[in-house]
């Protein structure tokens with residue numbers, strides 16, 4: 323920590339633990355005890371000295387107007403965000419007394435902890451927080467808003483086999499980007515794609531809109547949202563039918579191939595073309611290119627999972643490299659999430675596994691959960707690492723729940739979010755630069771240990787610290803619980819057989835690689851971690867769970883009244899809603915010029931986009947790069963970005979994906995009309 327050195331600047335190493343695959347290593351400039359600039363360092367080899375546009379702005383987040391500097395108790399109506407500053411002692415006394423009171427009156431399950439993407443770190447979540455809520459007997463949260471169906475598919479087919487490392491994309495002859503937009507959501511993959519292209523590699527992008535990389539692709543397949551399943555099955559069918567399947571590989575290393583072939587058989591190119599709205603010839607070109615190319619790398623993202631077919635679609639996409647025999651060479655195979663490359667460092671280790679099970683509430687159904695009053699309902703909601711009013715489907719219902727006078731809500735966050743405006747108690751959280759964090763990438767294969775760079779702004783405190791104190795105040799602490807950062811770090815590393823070596827490497831300021839190495843080759847260094855070590859192309863657990871069985875397609879939910887498909891992808895400024903307080907300009911609804919013309923809507927016109935769930939008022943922006951019939955409002959925006967304070971989640975249904983109870987954010991079907999200016 324630097325202080326008292328006048329205006330002298332010092333550089334301090336850190337690492338970004340925010341929800342992103344890349345896990346940038348950081349070079350933080352500090353002057354007079356404050357962070358003044360943030361850049362990338364080369365400790366994480368893929369970071370290569372640069373970072374995303376979002377985190378470059380982090381000093382404005384730390385020291386901006388929205389930063390919460392003191393705990394507060396609500397002073398005024400819910401939703402207005404008026405708070406009276408109080409001491410930590412008073413705030414935590416109030417919180418612990420309310421939690422205990424509700425628990426003794428209604429039982430622990432009347433308490434719902436609610437957390438998601440604030441941090442990918444090992445110290446700040448799943449530690450003292452888990453201990454507090456498990457021991458209170460609180461309801462458990464199924465953390466499903468993102469990556470639930472894709473993780474379930476990846477687990478069932480491959481046991482989450484570690485994926486291709488970013489640098490190995492440079493060796494591929496074909497790169498397929500499926501439902502992923504690394505230009506904004508994993509920027510350090512992009513230079514390796516460019517390097518491969520320079521060496522003559524082909525690029526295929528599967529995305530309903532022309533992203534920056536789609537513009538540079540050899541083939542851009544633009545499926546209607548939610549139709550990746552027929553697309554992938556048609557490619558699988560073609561590969562089998564043309565005798566291009568790697569029968570030898572399937573025989574030796576896979577199960578379920580025959581049944582997959584049988585289920586794909588109905589998806590002729592023509593049928594898939596009708597459903598996906600992609601020309602049959604393009605689907606065939608892709609299938610042929612994929613069969614012909616080696617090494618062929620598949621980067622599968624999350625765009626394809628956020629709809630009713632998301633689990634089956636992801637499973638079918640992940641099946642492709644097995645069917646076509648793309649493993650066993652550097653630059654060949656697939657990357658989904660690499661988080662379980664670190665399975666030997668168990669972040670969920672604290673002694674909470676033995677607590678009695680309690681009911682599980684799917685976070686995507688928060689609105690419904692809050693609608694139940696009295697016995698069986700939720701009476702205390704503790705939000706941290708999350709901004710549910712902006713990020714969870716069925717926003718109108720969520721808002722109604724948060725507005726309940728009889729709901730006791732705590733929001734623990736560095737800034738006053740839209741959700742925090744509904745809190746009874748707000749607690750100011752330290753940002754990752756103001757506390758210690760150990761974190762891993764889920765794209766980049768690194769583990770990093772970052773000490774606090776500066777002291778927290780105002781009275782902000784870290785998650786681990788505050789939940790540790792709440793454990794003590796509620797009587798949930800037990801002797802021997804690891805509590806301090808050092809105790810938590812030691813407990814974490816002790817959970818790994820490589821703990822001592824990892825500790826030494828981290829202490830030297832390095833970013834060690836997982837057990838399989840920094841650049842594992844699939845089926846050479848990294849293998850499926852299924853029960854028998856094989857690829858399960860028709861895993862029983864998914865077959866049981868998916869309605870109608872795995873790979874059963876459910877048609878588009880559009881109606882005559884609501885014919886347009888609304889997607890809400892990431893932009894380079896907003897992915898999750900973190901830092902959204904810094905972007906105050908109005909956000910437009912993007913639509914294809916033909917769809918706009920059909921409705922008499924001009925570029926920049928005020929519009930209303932609506933369905934049976936809600937409406938958003940904003941301006942129109944014509945985007946010819948969007949597929950016709952598809953409209954777009956980015957994810958992660960805040961109430962201040964639209965004219966009426968609602969966002970895309972107000973139009974997103976709280977229906978669930980076929981597998982794992984994921985969010986169907988892109989199943990929103992809407993109509994758009996001109997609105998009075």
Ligand SMILES: Nc1nc2c(c(=O)[nH]1)N[C@H]1C(S)=C(S)[C@@H](COP(=O)(O)OP(=O)(O)OC[C@H]3O[C@@H](n4cnc5c(=O)[nH]c(N)nc54)[C@H](O)[C@@H]3O)O[C@H]1N2
Nearest residue numbers: 342374501502503507547548623624625626891892897898
């Ligand atoms: N710097 C930074 N990076 C981040 C994050 C961050 O906050 N900051 N957040 C991270 C998080 S939480 C996530 S989940 C990832 C998301 O990373 P991505 O998956 O890359 O992001 P999305 O924008 O959700 O979806 C990717 C693409 O899918 C397309 N898409 C939408 N619907 C469909 C469909 O039905 N089929 C297909 N094939 N494509 C579709 C969208 O147009 C979009 O271009 O990014 C992570 N990366």
Ligand SMILES: Nc1nc2c(c(=O)[nH]1)N[C@H]1C(S)=C(S)[C@@H](COP(=O)(O)OP(=O)(O)OC[C@H]3O[C@@H](n4cnc5c(=O)[nH]c(N)nc54)[C@H](O)[C@@H]3O)O[C@H]1N2
Nearest residue numbers: 438439440468707708709713734751890898899900957970
């Ligand atoms: N319409 C639509 N909505 C979407 C999506 C979509 O595709 N469409 N995608 C979704 C996706 S991919 C995701 S991952 C979710 C993300 O949704 P959320 O999990 O709600 O993520 P954020 O909006 O970033 O909220 C994280 C909050 O944690 C806070 N925070 C950061 N660090 C700390 C910390 O150390 N301690 C505490 N206590 N708080 C901290 C941040 O300030 C921020 O307010 O949104 C989903 N929402």
Ligand SMILES: [Mo]
Nearest residue numbers: 341439468469
């Ligand atoms: Mo996400």
